[in-house]
Amino acid sequence: MVDLPRVTDNGHLGPINSALVPRYGGAPTFALLPSIDEAVAAGHRPDIKVVGVPFDSGVSYRPGARFGPGHIRQSSRLLRPYNPATGTSPFAQAQVVDAGDLVVNPFNMDEAIASIQSDALELTADGASLMVLGGDHTIALPLLRAAAERAGSPVALLHFDAHLDTWDTYFGAAYTHGTPFRRAAEEGLLDTEALCHVGTRGPLYGKADLDDDTRFGFGIVTSADVYREGADAVAARLVERISGRPLYISVDIDVLDPAHAPGTGTPEAGGMTSRELLEILRGLRGLEVVGADVVEVSPAYDHAELTGIAAAHVAYDLIGLLGERA
Ligand SMILES: N=C(N)NCCCC(=O)O
Numbered sequence: 001m002v003d004l005p006r007v008t009d010n011g012h013l014g015p016i017n018s019a020l021v022p023r024y025g026g027a028p029t030f031a032l033l034p035s036i037d038e039a040v041a042a043g044h045r046p047d048i049k050v051v052g053v054p055f056d057s058g059v060s061y062r063p064g065a066r067f068g069p070g071h072i073r074q075s076s077r078l079l080r081p082y083n084p085a086t087g088t089s090p091f092a093q094a095q096v097v098d099a100g101d102l103v104v105n106p107f108n109m110d111e112a113i114a115s116i117q118s119d120a121l122e123l124t125a126d127g128a129s130l131m132v133l134g135g136d137h138t139i140a141l142p143l144l145r146a147a148a149e150r151a152g153s154p155v156a157l158l159h160f161d162a163h164l165d166t167w168d169t170y171f172g173a174a175y176t177h178g179t180p181f182r183r184a185a186e187e188g189l190l191d192t193e194a195l196c197h198v199g200t201r202g203p204l205y206g207k208a209d210l211d212d213d214t215r216f217g218f219g220i221v222t223s224a225d226v227y228r229e230g231a232d233a234v235a236a237r238l239v240e241r242i243s244g245r246p247l248y249i250s251v252d253i254d255v256l257d258p259a260h261a262p263g264t265g266t267p268e269a270g271g272m273t274s275r276e277l278l279e280i281l282r283g284l285r286g287l288e289v290v291g292a293d294v295v296e297v298s299p300a301y302d303h304a305e306l307t308g309i310a311a312a313h314v315a316y317d318l319i320g321l322l323g324e325r326a
C-alpha cells in the first residue's frame with residue numbers, strides 16, 4: 001500500500017488529504033484519520049484513540065448497534081479538519097488515531113463487560129483518552145469503570161439520551177442497555193454532585209423511575225427544556241454544575257429526534273435536533289472531559305446515512321472537547 005498524503009498540522013498526523021485522494025475510496029478509518037499503527041510507526045504518540053465497540057447483546061427492542069462503529073466510520077468520510085463553530089482544528093490540537101474495534105463476546109455478557117473494561121484500561125495506560133463508537137448503551141458501564149479508575153475518583157457524567165437508563169433489570173438481567181447508569185451509581189463510579197441527563201422524553205414505566213433517578217443524584221434537562229431554553233442557556237447551566245470535575249460524556253444517538261436519527265434501537269418522538277445537540281456540546285468547552293462515547297447507532301434502520309452522519313459529527317465535536325486537555 002502506498003503512503004497516502006495526509007494533512008499534518010501542529011506536528012500531528014491528520015486525515016488523508018481529500019484534495020488529493022478521493023475521500024470515498026479506501027479504508028474508512030474515522031474521519032480518514034491514521035490508524036494507530038500508522039501513526040505510531042511514523043513516530044506519533046496518540047492523545048485520543050477512536051475505538052469501536054461492536055456489541056449489542058444488551059438491547060431491549062430493535063437490534064443492530066453492533067454494526068454502529070462501521071457505519072459511523074463510513075459516514076465520517078466527509079468531515080474536514082477545521083471546525084469553524086469552535087475555531088479549532090480537532091486533529092491538530094491533539095494526535096487523534098483510529099484504534100479499530102475491540103473484540104467482544106456477543107454470547108457472554110459478564111465476559112463482554114469485563115473485556116471492555118480491561119481493554120479500555122489498556123488503551124488508556126499511555127495517558128490517551130478514548131472516543132468510543134458503540135455499540136449499545138450497556139458498554140457505558142465498563143467504560144465508566146475504566147474512566148473512574150483512570151481519574152482516581154468518581155467522575156461527573158453528562159448523559160445525552162431520550163432515556164434515563166437508570167432502570168434496574170430486564171427479564172431479571174442487571175446488565176442491559178437500559179441499566180448502565182444505575183449500576184454505575186451503585187458501584188460508586190459517579191460524582192453524585194455532577195450528574196445530568198439531557199434530552200430525556202417519552203413514556204416511563206411509572207413515576208418511581210424518576211424518584212429512583214433523583215435518588216442516584218441525577219438532574220434532568222428534558223428535550224422540551226432544551227426547546228424552551230435554547231442550547232446556550234442549557235450549556236451554561238451544565239457548565240456551572242460540572243466545572244472543575246473530571247467529566248465523562250455519553251451520547252445515546254436516540255437523544256436526537258427520529259427525524260434526525262432514525263437508525264437507532266429505541267426511538268422516541270419529540271427529540272432534539274442535531275443542531276441543538278452540537279451547539280450544547282460546543283458550549284461545554286473548558287470542561288475537563290476525560291472520556292466520551294456515541295452509542296445506539298443501528299444502521300439497518302438508518303436512511304441516507306442520516307444517523308451515521310449525525311453520530312460522526314457528534315464524535316468530531318467530542319474529539320474537540322477531549323483534545324483541549326492534550
Ligand atoms: N439505552 C437505550 N437506548 N434504550 C433503553 C430503553 C430501555 C427500555 O426498553 O425500556
Ligand SMILES: [Zn+2]
Nearest residue numbers: 162163252254
Ligand atoms: Zn436511549
Ligand SMILES: [Zn+2]
Nearest residue numbers: 137161165252
Ligand atoms: Zn441509552
